[in-house]
């Protein structure tokens with residue numbers, strides 16, 4: 001019998017933060033960082049979107065075998081992060097983007113996205 005697939009939840013973010021409060025190589029403390037703090041980090045150069053995405057991809061790799069909370073990862077996440085970093089550096093994103101620009105998020109998979117992620121609501125059929 002096929003194992004039912006659980007929809008993605010935001011739970012892994014909270015758990016990821018609880019398991020690790022390391023800061024990676026950037027000096028930025030990811031533990032319980034708010035969107036405002038992340039955006040400030042982007043602006044003052046203490047954080048990049050790429051470093052943040054790498055941190056969460058690593059957390060998903062480490063914790064998902066236990067938690068089974070994330071069913072897909074955007075294969076373009078690092079490329080999107082690099083583009084957001086370029087835009088932050090060049091200032092080309094100024095005024096054109098919202099506060100989540102360059103900030104990785106987890107979405108429940110009944111939310112359609114404009115990328116290669118499937119929208120299944122937990123079922124491919």
Ligand SMILES: *[C@@H]1O[C@H](CO)[C@@H](O)[C@H](O)[C@H]1NC(C)=O
Nearest residue numbers: 028036037038040041044046
């Ligand atoms: C840079 O941003 C980070 C993250 O919000 C913050 O912790 C740090 O104090 C900021 N540094 C300066 C010099 O503003």
Ligand SMILES: *[C@@H]1O[C@H](CO)[C@@H](O)[C@H](O)[C@H]1NC(C)=O
Nearest residue numbers: 072073074075116117118124
């Ligand atoms: C979307 O589903 C297809 C079919 O199962 C799969 O091959 C593909 O890798 C999925 N996309 C992502 C981003 O995981």
